[in-house]
Amino acid sequence: MAKPLVIILFLSTLAFTAGAQKNKAGSLGIGLKAGYNFAKVAGSSSVNTANTSGFHIGGFYSPGGNKSKGFGYRTEIIYSKQGYDFVKANTTGSVKLDYILLPQLTTFSITKFVQLQLGAQIAFLINAKADSAVNNGSSNPYNKVADYYNKFDYGFAGGVEVHPIKGLLIGARLNISLANTNKEQSVSIGLPAYIPNASGADLKNNVLQIFAGWKF
Numbered sequence: 001m002a003k004p005l006v007i008i009l010f011l012s013t014l015a016f017t018a019g020a021q022k023n024k025a026g027s028l029g030i031g032l033k034a035g036y037n038f039a040k041v042a043g044s045s046s047v048n049t050a051n052t053s054g055f056h057i058g059g060f061y062s063p064g065g066n067k068s069k070g071f072g073y074r075t076e077i078i079y080s081k082q083g084y085d086f087v088k089a090n091t092t093g094s095v096k097l098d099y100i101l102l103p104q105l106t107t108f109s110i111t112k113f114v115q116l117q118l119g120a121q122i123a124f125l126i127n128a129k130a131d132s133a134v135n136n137g138s139s140n141p142y143n144k145v146a147d148y149y150n151k152f153d154y155g156f157a158g159g160v161e162v163h164p165i166k167g168l169l170i171g172a173r174l175n176i177s178l179a180n181t182n183k184e185q186s187v188s189i190g191l192p193a194y195i196p197n198a199s200g201a202d203l204k205n206n207v208l209q210i211f212a213g214w215k216f
Helices: 002-022
Strands: 030-042 048-050 052-061 070-088 091-109 114-130 152-162 168-177 204-215
Touching: 030 048, 052 091, 052 204, 070 114, 070 204, 091 152, 114 168, 152 204
Parallel strands: 030 070
Antiparallel strands: 030 052, 030 204, 048 070, 052 070, 070 091, 091 114, 114 152, 152 168, 168 204
8 A cells, every 4th residue: 555655645746846837826726625426337247336425535736726717737636435336146235445536637717617627537446345345265366355456547537617706616527437447357256246257347437526625
């Protein structure tokens, strides 16, 4: 876990430094945000998955806060609780996946009240839990829930943000992953119910975020 945290801090420092050099207006553009997640995974052929709820919280850097129109950028660091509910045969349950998200977004302010955001996002899995984490067979090489999932994720993020009054922001964003959430399995025997069979499709994170925040 120490290595991903070092990477996160390194990338965040680079983003902040680059932004500070470009921000000629002198505005810090730092803010905090938090909100609700509607999360699920897509792409599974052997596990029926459904939405699950979670939350996210973090901070962002977005200079040029006084601009009423035009392009800008946003870099964020977000703690996000995601996952999915599952049904496999007669087994039901849920999986909770905790990520550190690092969105890097291009912004376009239509007016000083409405802003569109689109860009890339990388993520690091820091914890995983399931309500049925017991291995079902001795041939299963894994012992922990997190061992079934890839530690690194990437994809796209896009959404809209509304600024009703100075400082306050309210928005919605859709995160779509391109990387496989689960690790590829060589055998299906002994796999827990929340993991696709070896012949099943790979899982990919999809998350709708509703949030509010404050920009200083």
